[in-house]
Amino acid sequence: MSDDAFVSALRAIVGERHCLTDPDLRAGYETDWTRRFRGSARAVVRPGSVEQVAEVLRLCADAEVGVVPQGGNTGLVGGSVPRDGEVVVSLRRLGDVETVDLDAGEATCGAGATLAEVQQAARSAGWEVGVDLAARDSATIGGMVATNAGGANVLRHGPMRRQLIGFEAVLADGTIIRRLPGMVKDNTGYDLGGLIAGSEGTLAVLTRVRLRLVPPLARRAVAVAGFGSAAAAVEAASRLRRALGTVLALELFTDAGLELVMRHASAAPPFAERTPFYLLVEAGSDEADPTDGLANALEALEVGEAGAIANDAVGRRRLWELRERHTESVNAEGIPHKLDVSVPVARFAELAERAPDAVRAVDGDARTIVYGHVGDGNLHVNILGPAPDDEVVDDAVLELTLRLGGSVSAEHGIGIAKVDWLIRDRGEAAVEAMRAVKRAWDPSWILNPGVIFAQPDS
Ligand code: FAD
Ligand code: MLT
Ligand code: ZN
Numbered sequence: 001m002s003d004d005a006f007v008s009a010l011r012a013i014v015g016e017r018h019c020l021t022d023p024d025l026r027a028g029y030e031t032d033w034t035r036r037f038r039g040s041a042r043a044v045v046r047p048g049s050v051e052q053v054a055e056v057l058r059l060c061a062d063a064e065v066g067v068v069p070q071g072g073n074t075g076l077v078g079g080s081v082p083r084d085g086e087v088v089v090s091l092r093r094l095g096d097v098e099t100v101d102l103d104a105g106e107a108t109c110g111a112g113a114t115l116a117e118v119q120q121a122a123r124s125a126g127w128e129v130g131v132d133l134a135a136r137d138s139a140t141i142g143g144m145v146a147t148n149a150g151g152a153n154v155l156r157h158g159p160m161r162r163q164l165i166g167f168e169a170v171l172a173d174g175t176i177i178r179r180l181p182g183m184v185k186d187n188t189g190y191d192l193g194g195l196i197a198g199s200e201g202t203l204a205v206l207t208r209v210r211l212r213l214v215p216p217l218a219r220r221a222v223a224v225a226g227f228g229s230a231a232a233a234v235e236a237a238s239r240l241r242r243a244l245g246t247v248l249a250l251e252l253f254t255d256a257g258l259e260l261v262m263r264h265a266s267a268a269p270p271f272a273e274r275t276p277f278y279l280l281v282e283a284g285s286d287e288a289d290p291t292d293g294l295a296n297a298l299e300a301l302e303v304g305e306a307g308a309i310a311n312d313a314v315g316r317r318r319l320w321e322l323r324e325r326h327t328e329s330v331n332a333e334g335i336p337h338k339l340d341v342s343v344p345v346a347r348f349a350e351l352a353e354r355a356p357d358a359v360r361a362v363d364g365d366a367r368t369i370v371y372g373h374v375g376d377g378n379l380h381v382n383i384l385g386p387a388p389d390d391e392v393v394d395d396a397v398l399e400l401t402l403r404l405g406g407s408v409s410a411e412h413g414i415g416i417a418k419v420d421w422l423i424r425d426r427g428e429a430a431v432e433a434m435r436a437v438k439r440a441w442d443p444s445w446i447l448n449p450g451v452i453f454a455q456p457d458s
Pocket of ligand 3: 380
C-alpha cells in the first residue's frame with residue numbers, strides 16, 4: 001500500500017480532523033516531556049472509540065507499520081514518542097469517566113482520562129484514587145496502567161497494577177479483549193490486565209480501565225525536616241514509619257534540588273535553616289488529628305529548628321510543592337538525564353550519597369540532583385550537563401545501582417532509555433520469557449517497536 005493510500009485509510013477511520021500529518025500539528029506528539037527523546041511519526045491519529053482503535057491497529061498490522069500508543073506524553077523514558085515513522089495513536093479522546101460505583105468503591109474510565117479527572121470524580125463520590133503523582137493534570141489512566149506508575153503513595157496503596165480490576169484493550173491484530181466491570185476476586189486463568197500493566201504499550205492498547213478506589217483519610221498532616229546526611233534522613237524515615245499509625249508518603253530531597261525549586265517555582269524554603277537533605281512525611285488518620293503525633297515524632301528526632309509542619313490544605317500543599325516541583329524545575333535548567341532506580345531500603349542512603357560521586361567520576365562538569373520515594377527505596381537521579389545522547393553518566397548510575405543489588409527502573413519503565421540494561425538487570429532467561437510473551441501477543445512486533453526490547457532483526 002502506498003504511503004498516500006495508507007494515510008487516506010487512516011483518515012477514513014478516524015476522520016480528517018483526527019488524523020494529523022502536518023509537521024506543526026504533529027510536533028507536540030513527537031517530543032517527550034524531557035525533550036531528550038524525539039522522532040518523527042508517519043501520522044498522529046486520535047480515535048474516538050474502541051472500534052476506531054481496533055480498525056487503526058488492523059490497518060497498521062496489514063501494512064506492517066509500527067504503532068506508538070500515547071496518553072498524556074508525560075512518560076520519562078522515551079516510550080511515548082515515535083522513533084522512525086510509526087503511527088502515534090493518541091488515546092486522549094477516550095477520556096470519559098463513566099461510573100464511580102459508590103458501594104464497591106470502583107471507577108471506570110476511558111484510557112485517556114487524566115488522573116486529575118478521575119481523582120475529581122472519585123472525590124465527589126467520597127472516594128480517592130490510590131495512586132497520586134505530580135503529572136496528575138496530564139498523565140492518563142491508560143498511560144499510568146501501561147507504565148505501572150508509582151508516585152507518592154505506593155508505600156500505602158501500591159502502584160497502578162494493584163489498583164487495576166478491569167480493562168478493555170485492543171491487541172496488535174485489532175482484536176478487542178474486555179474484562180469489565182472486572183471483579184476484585186477473579187481467578188479465571190491468567191491475569192491479562194496484570195500483564196498489560198507495565199508493558200509500556202508493547203502488548204496491547206488500553207482503551208478502558210476499571211480501578212479500585214480507596215477510602216479517603218479525614219485528617220492529614222505534612223512535615224518537612226532537615227538532616228545533615230542521607231543516612232540520617234533514611235534512619236528518621238524508618239523511625240517515623242514505626243512511630244506513626246498511618247504514613248502515606250516519605251520523600252527525600254536535597255538542598256541543591258530545593259534551590260532549583262526556589263528559582264523556578266517561586267517557592268520559599270520550609271524553615272530558615274538550610275540543611276543538605278530534607279525528608280517530607282505525610283501522616284493521616286480517620287479519626288484523631290495526626291498533627292500532634294507527627295509533631296511529637298519530629299521532636300523525638302531532635303531536628304531542632306529544622307522542621308516545619310502543616311495540617312491545613314494550603315500549608316500541606318506548600319510543603320508538598322517543595323518536593324513535587326522538582327521535576328519541572330530540573331527541566332527548566334536544561335535537558336536532564338533521568339535515572340529512576342530502586343535498591344533495598346537498607347542501601348538507599350548509600351545510593352543517594354554515592355550516585356553524585358559516580359557521576360562526577362565520569363563527568364566532572366555534570367550536576368546531579370537526587371530526590372525520591374524513601375519508603376520504596378526509589379531514588380530519582382537527575383543529571384544536567386551531558387548531551388542528550390551521551391550515555392556515560394546514565395551507565396555510571398545504573399552500574400552503581402546493580403552493584404547495590406537494585407533495579408534499573410523503579411517506576412518509570414524501560415522505554416527506549418534502558419533497553420540495553422534490561423538483560424543486565426533481569427538476566428537472559430527472564431528476558432527471553434518476556435520476549436516469548438511479546439512474540440505470542442504481537443508476532444509482527446508492531447506495538448511500540450524498540451520499547452523494552454530491541455526489535456528481533458536489529
Ligand atoms: P505516556 O507518556 O503517553 O506513555 C507512557 C507509556 O505508556 C508509553 O510507552 C506509551 O506507549 C504507553 N501508553 C500510554 N497510553 C497507553 C494506552 N492507553 N495503552 C497502552 N499503552 C499506553 N511516574 C511515576 O511512576 N511516579 C511519579 O511520581 C511520576 N511523577 C511524574 C511527575 C512529572 C511532573 C512528570 C512529567 C512525570 C511523572 N511520572 C511519574 C512519569 C509519568 O507521569 C508516568 O509514567 C505516567 O504513567 C505516564 O502517563 P501518560 O498518560 O503521560 O503516558
Ligand atoms: C517524581 O517522583 O517526582 C517523579 O517520578 C518524576 C521525576 O522523577 O522527576
Ligand atoms: Zn517518582
